[in-house]
Amino acid sequence: MIEHHVYFAIFGFDHDPSQLDVLMGQNADDYWRQGESFSATVPEARRRENRWIISSQLDETASHRDHFEKLLLKLQRLQSQLNNLPDDCRYGIGVSHYFFMDDPTFYLPGEILDGFKALGFDISFDQLGLDHGPGN
Numbered sequence: 001m002i003e004h005h006v007y008f009a010i011f012g013f014d015h016d017p018s019q020l021d022v023l024m025g026q027n028a029d030d031y032w033r034q035g036e037s038f039s040a041t042v043p044e045a046r047r048r049e050n051r052w053i054i055s056s057q058l059d060e061t062a063s064h065r066d067h068f069e070k071l072l073l074k075l076q077r078l079q080s081q082l083n084n085l086p087d088d089c090r091y092g093i094g095v096s097h098y099f100f101m102d103d104p105t106f107y108l109p110g111e112i113l114d115g116f117k118a119l120g121f122d123i124s125f126d127q128l129g130l131d132h133g134p135g136n
Helices: 017-024 064-076 079-083 110-118
Strands: 002-011 030-032 051-055 090-099
Touching (some): 002 064, 017 030, 017 051, 051 064, 064 110
Antiparallel strands (some): 002 051, 002 090, 030 051
């Protein structure tokens, strides 16, 4: 089984994240508010910062390529807004790739990587493999 989550987030600001809807010209797909609980199962875990999030909104079982393509299309429509973000905002692309298999490699074609680069994003990949075998 493989699960993918690909999103763009704006963070590092002190106001309510929904206020960025006006600046960006659309509602976020998700908001994180500082101090909110991450989940009902672990209510003591709290969000440490505000975030305004646009995601691919594809099913988590869709391919990573499909997630990146959909997110790229959404961000290309927001290019002028991205260029005018306030100085107090940080932003970037987030990727979660959960895999349960022997070969976790993946590939993105050059045109997708070039599309993100044209928007000012450098894409790099780092993988973390967690082993839950005996003795770990």
